[in-house]
Amino acid sequence: MTDILIIGAGPAGLSAAITIAEHGLNVHVIDEYMDAGGRLLGQLYEEPNGNWWNGIKESNKLAEKASNLGVKISLNTSVNNIEKIDDKWVVYTDTNTYSTSHLLLATGAAEEPFPIPGWTLPGVMSVGAAQVMTNVQRVKPGERGVIIGVNVLSSAIAMELNLAKIDVATIALPKINQITEESGNPENVLNSLLHVAHMAPSAFVKFGSKLMKNDFMKKLGITFFPKGGVKMWGIPIQLRKAVIEIYGEERVEGVKMATISPTGEVIPGTEENISADFVCIAGGLYPLAELAAVAGCPFHLIEELGGYVPLHNNRMETTLDGLYVAGNITGIEGAKVAISQGVTAGLSIVHNSGKQKLDQEIAASIQAIEKTREEAYIQFHPDVKEGKKKLQQYWEAHKSSKQLVQS
Incomplete structure (x- = not known):
């Protein structure tokens, strides 16, 4: 007893x-x-x-x-x-x-990961797993990574990976589908991202977040969001690009990304490959x-x-x-x-x-x-x-x- x-x-x-x-x-x-x-x-x-x-x-x-x-x-x-x-x-x-x-x-x-083509390749992990490897086990998950999913958790952990001198090539959205309806929609994600803008070292990001207090400004912000992303801690945060596939033969070699519309639809012909040796999926908690x-x-x-x-x-x-x-x-x-x-x-x-x-x-x-x-x-x-x-x-x-x- x-x-x-x-x-x-x-x-x-x-x-x-x-x-x-x-x-x-x-x-x-x-x-x-x-x-x-x-x-x-x-x-x-x-x-x-x-x-x-x-x-x-x-x-x-x-x-x-x-x-x-x-x-x-x-x-x-x-x-x-x-x-x-x-x-x-x-x-x-x-x-x-x-x-x-x-x-x-x-x-x-x-953690609540979402499926994406290629997610069973060695080198794909949850963003929390990358955090534990880096901060607890003191082992790098890789040399250059991509984070799929833009939210408070992924933003905070990207900052931690950056502190450990790990190259995070980009943080991008997942391709929108029935499962990623919320996490793949740029406007919904922007609402979440505004709540971590105070963590960014960039004065531009902090100032810009203060301007987006109403729906009109948010829609405007998404429509004219830079195609190259906005950098936080030197990491491009992409709200107009989505990962449509993780590729590699025997392990992760990179991701295929495409430009998306303000509502999340992939724009044909805009695909590009980004090299990486690990990928983190950030579906939230x-x-x-x-x-x-x-x-x-x-x-x-x-x-x-x-x-x-x-x-x-x-x-x-x-x-x-x-x-x-x-x-x-x-x-x-x-x-x-x-x-x-x-x-x-x-x-x-x-x-x-x-x-x-x-x-x-x-x-x-x-x-x-x-x-x-x-x-x-x-x-x-x-x-x-x-x-x-x-x-x-x-x-x-x-x-x-x-x-x-x-x-």
């Missing part, structure tokens, strides 16, 4: 574990990866104040603090199933079976919420949060007794927000365990999440606040329906 069990040793899981341990409860964290830190491990960027956010260092700080507080961390441990038996959550892994009254799911996010589904938690599709998210309140409690969520399983945001959510989840678990009354501390931690979200350097979804508002409305509707049934 474990007092509290946390699945996921990323920023949310570790911060929750620290919070719980600081209040004197035993907590056990399990994770399938070989190192604690989750997606935080791969992050490396300079903040507006000039400080560097180094994911490996931040992960080590969290893991070390948790260990010093007596938190047990089991890595290389995959969860196969969870179920509620009587009043306990039973978690089945490939090594042990655990039973707990309070279970926190901090499983994070997963979605909440990794399968375990919450297995547990029986209700879900809602909220596009502003990145996909389907388990129904929960701002105290990180789900509709199921003793089951909590924190981090990217609740919506795609940065590591700092995940850390703040972990604190709230930890406080809620301690409070609900009956050991201490922490209503004031929980209220303050919820405000801290909002402040962290407001100050986030990288925002994966610009309308995340609207998404959280929708989630709260779903929660209130659930509470009302439950009260009606009970009455």
